[in-house]
Amino acid sequence: MTPEDRFPGPEHPHSGPRHQPDLDVLPYGTYYEPDPAPGYPAASYDGETYEGETYSGYGGARYLEQHWHADDQGHTVHAQGIGMDHAPAFPHQGQDGYEDGAGYEDGTGYEDGTAYEDRPGYDGQEQGGYEPTLPDQPSPALQIAGRDDPPTIELGPPLPDPAAPTYPYPAPGPGEPPGPVYVVGDVHGYLEELRAELRHQGLIDADGHWSAGRARIWFLGDFTDRGPDGIGVIDLVMQLAAEAAAAGGYCRALMGNHELLFLGAAKYGDEPVQSTAGTASFLAAWRLNGGQQNDLDRLEAHHISWLSRLPAIALEDGHLLLHSDTTAYLEYGESIPDVNDAVHGLLADGGVDEWWDCFRRFTKRFAFRGDAGPTAVHELLDTYGGSRIVHGHSPIPYLTGAVHNDDGQPPHIPGPYVYADELAVAMDGGVTMEGRLLVARLPIS
Numbered sequence: 001m002t003p004e005d006r007f008p009g010p011e012h013p014h015s016g017p018r019h020q021p022d023l024d025v026l027p028y029g030t031y032y033e034p035d036p037a038p039g040y041p042a043a044s045y046d047g048e049t050y051e052g053e054t055y056s057g058y059g060g061a062r063y064l065e066q067h068w069h070a071d072d073q074g075h076t077v078h079a080q081g082i083g084m085d086h087a088p089a090f091p092h093q094g095q096d097g098y099e100d101g102a103g104y105e106d107g108t109g110y111e112d113g114t115a116y117e118d119r120p121g122y123d124g125q126e127q128g129g130y131e132p133t134l135p136d137q138p139s140p141a142l143q144i145a146g147r148d149d150p151p152t153i154e155l156g157p158p159l160p161d162p163a164a165p166t167y168p169y170p171a172p173g174p175g176e177p178p179g180p181v182y183v184v185g186d187v188h189g190y191l192e193e194l195r196a197e198l199r200h201q202g203l204i205d206a207d208g209h210w211s212a213g214r215a216r217i218w219f220l221g222d223f224t225d226r227g228p229d230g231i232g233v234i235d236l237v238m239q240l241a242a243e244a245a246a247a248g249g250y251c252r253a254l255m256g257n258h259e260l261l262f263l264g265a266a267k268y269g270d271e272p273v274q275s276t277a278g279t280a281s282f283l284a285a286w287r288l289n290g291g292q293q294n295d296l297d298r299l300e301a302h303h304i305s306w307l308s309r310l311p312a313i314a315l316e317d318g319h320l321l322l323h324s325d326t327t328a329y330l331e332y333g334e335s336i337p338d339v340n341d342a343v344h345g346l347l348a349d350g351g352v353d354e355w356w357d358c359f360r361r362f363t364k365r366f367a368f369r370g371d372a373g374p375t376a377v378h379e380l381l382d383t384y385g386g387s388r389i390v391h392g393h394s395p396i397p398y399l400t401g402a403v404h405n406d407d408g409q410p411p412h413i414p415g416p417y418v419y420a421d422e423l424a425v426a427m428d429g430g431v432t433m434e435g436r437l438l439v440a441r442l443p444i445s
Contacts, residue, residue, distance in 0.1 A: 029400070029419025179214035179249050181316055185416075185427035185438040186220065186256070186392045189227025189292060191236065193437045201439050208236070210243035210251070217244070218316060220392035221256020221323035226290030226432045230262075231298040238306060255310035255343065256323040256392065260359040261286050263307055263347070266299055273356040282356070290432070308347050311340040312362075313384065319442055320386035324393040325424070326364035327376050329384075336384050365394040373420040381423070388423055390442070395430035403433065410434035416444055 182203065187194050198204045205211040219237055224230025237253055244251040264282035273280055283291075313329055313336050314321045322329065333339040346354055367376045368389070377389050397403035397411040399419065413436045417426040425444050429436035 029417055029422075176214075179212070179216060181319070181442045182212075182215060182217045183319075183321065183390055183427055183440055183442060184217060184219045185429055186222040186395075186431065187227070187233050187437060188222055188258070188290070188432050189224055189230035189233060189295070190431050190437055191227070191229040191232040193431060194233060194236065197437050197439045201441075203439070204240070208239075210240050210247055210249070212244070212247070212249055214248040215244075216249055216316070217251045218314065218321055219251075219253035220321065220390070220427055221254040221310075222258040222392060222428075223253075223256075224262050224295050225258045225286070225292065228292070228294075230292060230295040231303065234303055234307070252314070253310055254314060254321060254323050255307070255312050257359060257362040258289070259307050259310065260355065260362060261289060262291070262295070262299075263304065264352075264355050264359060265291060266296060266304065268352045268355070271352050274353045282352070282359075285359075309344065311336075312343045313339050315385050317442065318387045320381060320384055320389045322380075322389060322391045324362050324365060325389075325391045325426070326362065326367045326393075327379060328361040328364055329380065331361065334383055339384075366399075368420040368424045369399065374423055377420050377423040388425065388443075389420075390425045390427060390444075392426075392428040394426060395428045395433060395435065396426050397430045397433060397435055399426055403430075413438070416440050418444060 203212040223233045240251040265286035268282045270281045270283050329339055332342040346358055396413055396417045402411040413429045427438050429438040431437040
């Protein structure tokens with residue numbers, strides 16, 4: 001097991017890889033080093049027009065339709081009467097600190113071998129909490145729900161905002177093919193590195209705005225923890241999602257295990273979870289795995305709402321997109337919508353132990369390594385579709401063994417790593433360990 005993700009508790013016998021390979025057995029694979037980003041062809045993909053396919057059950061629509069209803073004016077209202085605009089942020093539960101390292105399987109685990117108790121800021125004490133409150137009064141839309149509609153005045157179309165960014169590409173016409181697909185590996189709070197790589201690929205301009213027209217981007221999860229500005233990363237992705245839609249493309253994201261951990265720390269705080277390794281909590285595990293207090297302090301209700309509705313799995317142009325290189329997705333459903341609805345339902349209605357179990361399952365890794373790797377890949381592809389898996393989660397230096405270099409130099413990561421009989425593409429370039437933050441255009445040959 002790598003030290004990349006540490007958490008207390010027993011192993012789940014039915015979670016993660018069906019066959020646990022020897023982690024010292026390296027996969028046979030190759031690096032893909034792309035050419036510099038070419039100019040974006042407005043109506044082609046690799047020089048050919050084609051019909052694209054996207055399927056993610058995105059946003060858990062079926063679950064939301066079952067659990068949310070609209071008021072008389074069409075505003076979305078929760079069963080308890082709270083509008084989405086005022087969805088409560090998760091309050092911390094419990095005020096007690098936790099013993100330094102208590103209940104953990106070992107006392108070390110950072111990439112440089114430093115013990116957790118030797119790390120600055122890890123003293124086992126509560127560092128302040130984020131305790132948002134609900135508004136004193138419901139929104140005006142909810143206050144007038146059920147009354148007679150007020151008279152309306154036709155004001156005509158809104159005036160354009162002169163400060164709003166403009167986009168060089170028009171919206172696609174009927175029957176026009178979609179743009180190319182890009183995937184982004186684990187970011188982990190490294191906002192400036194993300195901006196630099198997106199700019200290098202021609203996906204954003206010098207001011208950080210979408211410049212890719214009808215291109216499609218999928219982030220593979222893990223926006224926060226370890227790096228300096230996880231909330232800044234989330235804000236940028238949400239911004240690009242809106243700008244891409246206006247330009248005829250889209251920017252979407254998967255839920256990673258660190259999204260589950262971050263949301264759990266915000267919702268449950270120090271509330272104990274079921275663990276045979278001693279008292280543990282989401283907040284303790286989040287800190288142990290690089291959680292940044294600055295991110296938790298800036299977490300707002302709209303961040304929580306957006307993160308909670310991210311899909312866990314998606315299919316894009318024959319590529320099965322996952323965050324984690326694990327078969328644990330099979331335990332949540334036999335179709336993409338079923339998996340996404342199950343995870344969204346758990347986040348909405350599940351208790352702390354169900355959240356914890358989900359987090360631990362999606363923290364499993366290395367299912368596609370070794371001799372049994374292609375079999376595990378086929379098991380997922382046969383169930384959910386697609387011809388190749390693209391994933392993040394496990395840093396490429398761990399997959400290839402480059403992390404064990406004895407020369408003291410950072411690992412060399414020229415690009416995505418293709419392995420498991422060329423059925424799997426790893427996209428976590430190990431930005432947290434002086435590797436690279438990877439952005440790549442599909443397909444990868």
